[in-house]
Amino acid sequence: MDKRVVVLGGGVGGTMVANSLARSIPDEVRRGNVKITLLSNEEKHTYQPGFLFMALNEGRLEQFQRKEKTMLHPGVDLVLDNIVKIDRDGKRLIGEKGTVYPYDFLVISTGSFPDFDSVPGLAEGSYNFYTAEGAVKLREALANFRRGRILITIDVPHKCPAAPLEMTLMLDDYFRTRELRDQVDILYTYPIGRVHALQSIADWAQEEFESRDIKYETFFNLTEVNPQLKVATSLEGSEVQYDLLISVPAHKGAQVIRDSGFGDEQGFIPTDRHSLKMLGEDSIFVLGDATNLPISKAGSTAHYQADVVVQNLISELNGLPSTAMYDGKVFCFVESSMNQASYVEFNYTHPPQPAEPSKMLHWFKLAYNEVYWLSARGLL
């Protein structure tokens, strides 16, 4: 019997699953026994880590985008539509013009999105590097910034937990290179009692901050921004004056998840941490930022999860139960300046140890920015 596999979302996770599946079962796809459809509401595929580099004037948007169609294996059918509802009982998706997409197996990889309305005054009073538009605006603001305090605030949950720290360390280098650092005060804040979620990264970063005169305040959960007075207020009772605010807003799940009524309060989907099946569902897999798993929302997470989802899909398509288990693996580069980087790797049971920063790791990261296009195609 023919089977329809529908992948919802054209980001890292969705694209990798669709391509890897098509590559793994070429005969079934060619004969039409398995039909793979990727549904995306974006014509272009964006490599989001590029936004950090864009904001610091080290790359342009065109470098970090490709047409999704050019990314896909010929056995994957791309459909551009904005899905407005997932009907689990009817095993079908509904597009914004009423088009119905039935599925036998559904893969949800709908990502996460910064919520600029999550804090009063945030949309009006802050810059960000979590959207392409935000990175372009921030690039201009930083290029024209010559004196004053830059405040960095970070809300939870957010994707790419390394990025705010990278931005802070790179900003220091950016203004030193421009010989403006003695006129620019950098104040980094973090929601918990150390400067990063990972204790080992926090210990390393705190030393970096102190040696580079980067100021920091911990236990800072942003509750309000006053764009007129340029003051940011925290839940813990702190009020901080700023000249330029760079904020990482709390993220939420995709609109379609919230509208379909099966996400948690922020629209993230309850997911089995090992099989990556949606809890209570046998024919729906979830990966990447869309899950409610307590792990990093990062491209590498989606990448490793894609391998597990593909393996389990193949089993299920052949009438076998899912046996591949995700072990919580995450890998993150951490840029420590404009020309050095570190990395961490960890899973559910093994804590990370940051690698010694080096120029080689920085060049590795820049090389990966290009190699990514092969990964997304399921080639690497």
Add this chain to the structure above:
Amino acid sequence: MEDVKVDKTVDARGSFCPGPLMELIKAVKAQPVGAVIEVLSSDKGSANDIPVWAKKVGHELIYSDQVGDHWKIAIRKTK
């Protein structure tokens, strides 16, 4: 521990990043004032981190217990 009605449980076992406290903060934001939020953590550091944050903000610590290989910690949202 058994007498308290928990409104939301967050299973943050095996989480190094973002970690149990960040998962708890995420959950607290989505709950109304008065709600009890429980977090499960396999990190013994949570038994220190979470009460410190709760005290700093003014949330009430309901319990912090080791249960087998993990900790169960609950707070009541006060504001």
